[in-house]
Amino acid sequence: MALAQYARLGVISRSAPGLVLARPLLAAVPRSTTTSVLRSLASSARAGRFASSRREPGMVPVGRRTRELPVNTIIKFVPQQEAWVVERMGKFDRILEPGLAFLVPVLDQVKYVQSLKEVAIEIPTQSAITQDNVTLELDGVLYYRVVDPYKASYGVENAEFSVAQLAQTTMRAEIGQMTLDRTLAERNQLNINIVESINTAAHDWGIRCLRYEIRDIHPPENVVQAMHSQVSAERSKRAQILESEGARQAAINVAEGHKQATILASEAVKTERINEALGAAEAILAHARATAQGIEKVAASISDSPNGHDAVSLTVAEKYVDAFGNLAKQGTTVIVPTDVNNVGSMVAQALAVYKNIGQARETPTALPKDSRKQAILDTLVPQQDTPPARK
Structure with missing residues (x-):
């Protein structure tokens, strides 16, 4: 046949x-x-x-x-x-x-x-809803290999179709557990989770998923516009922050400059005042030394000269007259003795007046004003005997 x-x-x-x-x-x-x-x-x-x-x-x-x-x-x-x-x-x-x-x-x-070779199958575009209720359009590529020919032959009717459907359902489940931001940022982690889920379910089929790659993610148009607006706002925010940081640093630098200038100016004033004080102190010391030397020379001259005491008396009289002038400026009432020719008496009275005035200044509340005047008058004018009263 x-x-x-x-x-x-x-x-x-x-x-x-x-x-x-x-x-x-x-x-x-x-x-x-x-x-x-x-x-x-x-x-x-x-x-x-x-x-x-x-x-x-x-x-x-x-x-x-x-x-x-x-x-x-x-x-x-x-x-x-x-x-x-x-x-x-x-x-x-x-x-x-x-x-x-x-x-x-x-x-x-x-x-x-x-x-037994590695096989790549295309996962068609499908819709998935994220955790924050955003609908996405995704597609991908799945790579798998038959590791057990017996299970791949008798465990499933069509291994390629079954693994493709499993990849789609697994992708929907994983997307539903993530927000839109995480889905866009953690694509690698999403691929790993899908591979693990497929391998767990396809173990009885004798198939091992090697990797899964999401090719494109298409959010809705309004979400894309909102994301663009968010990116623009974020960039504007960063620009304003950088600008404010620059202004802040500039103000700090200016303030630091003023601070350093003030410190340097105060240091200069301090140094100037210290130098002036040191100069004044040196001048006072020099004046004191000169005065002391002058007094020593005057004393030596008085001791050596036979008419030294007369000169001293003349000087005291001049001081006395000057003192009376100062008392008149201060409004103090002084009775001048009639015997102006007796210089010794005038000196003695002047010394007594200064002594009483010093005591009155030390105890201003001890005597009233009239009493102080009376005390000065008693010092300057000798007390006369009171005449006996008439019978």
Whole structure:
């Protein structure tokens, strides 16, 4: 029987790049017919006589490619980074690793082909609501790899579709726990959380998520405008703060300059006054030394000169006259004796007047004003005997 007849009977399927056992109908075919079919399949596979661009139900995706299941030609070569899941009489038997493999005719069938390479799938744009009730449009790229071909074959119907849906739901859940500001600022942490959640859920599928990358985040237009206004206000605030800090520092510098100028001026005044005081003190000392030397010379002259005492008396008389002048300026009443020729008496009276005036100044409240005047008069005018009263 020709291969075309077997194809019409549904025993085989003509697909590129070889032949596929579409249905397990060989069990209903006689043994001799089965042997001839297998020989024809082997020769057709070697010659590559059958090719078709039509996808048959037996075709499976391998990585990002879609191809048909390998045909049981007894001897098979498994490509690198692929795992073939073999079933024997409809039940899982083993997993073929890269290299040479042998299959039992009719009984063994390659049911699934799993690619062990890293696969990238695009996550379509979806809507998510943040914790502060802002609707975002997000899309991303998911990278995964099959780590357990058995679970990937029997644990889930379509691993790629399932992991894509899981990535979308996980992204919505993670976005709902974060505010808009955190979503924009902590994108890396969001990617890590999504990967961890996917790996936890996809453990039974034999799939491991390597990484997830959010490509674009599109907030609503009004939110974008509000963010732009916020950025502008923040920049204006920073500019005002910097300007005020500059003015503050300038005022501090000016005040510090005035302070230093005042301190230096006060130091100069202090130094000037100290120098003036030192000069005045030196002048007083010099004047005192000169006065002392003058007194010493006067005393020496009085002692050495025979007329020294007369000169002293003359000086005392001059001082006496000056003292009377000062008493008149102060409004003090003084009675001048009539005997002005007696200088000794005048000196004695002058000394007595000064003595009484000094005592009166020391005790101003001891005697009234009239009493003080009377005391001075008693000193200047000798007391006369009171005449006896007439009988």
